[in-house]
Structures are given as C-alpha cells and as structure tokens.
Amino acid sequence: MLNISLLCADLMSDWLVNAVPIIRDILLILIGITALIIIISVLFQTSSGGDATAITGGSETYYSQNKGTSIEDKLNRITKICSIIMVCLVVVYFVIRLSFPESFEI
Secondary structure (H helix, E strand, O other), rough: OOOOHHHHHHHOOOHHHHHHHHHHHHHHHHHHHHHHHHHHHHHHOOOOOHHHHHHHHOOOOHHHOOHHHOOHHHHHHHHHHHHHHHHHHHHHHHHHHOHHHHHHHH
C-alpha cells in the first residue's frame, strides 16, 4: 500500500516541510480570531422577534424598510462572512494535517 503523505514529503522541498508548523500556528490563530469575531457579532445582534409581530400586529417600520443599512444587517453580514472564512480555514488546516501528520505530533 502506497503511503501518499510519505510520497508527498519526499517530493516537496525541505522549506515547505519546515514551514508547516508555522503555517499550522498561523491557521490556528486565524481560526481563533474568526471565532471571537463570530461570538462578538452574534452577542451584539438583537433577536429577530418574528413572533412578537404576530401578537402585536406589527406594521412596516422605518427599520424594516432600511434593513440593508442598519447595524443589525451589518452584524449579520459580518457573522456570515466570518463563518465562511472559518470553515475554509478549518478545511485547509485539516488538509495540511492529513498531508503532514509528522508535523502535528506532540
């Protein structure tokens, strides 16, 4: 059975193999930063209150008409963008981890 990670390690230059721990640390820091941004942006968001309008008979308000420029919409957009970035970073992290398992040993 052919071990792909050993074959890749033989073909790649030494600088890439030596750079994997640095890349790993940078990815972990970026994942932590995006996680903090997601947590903060979710905490600052207000609840949608969809059920409250059914009880009170809510009507069109200035807020609902200008939803695209509100702070809540910006926080929602930040949450979505950071979530996508975080998923991409985690995928890259695990691809690197599977490609270079010897760099992730404790």
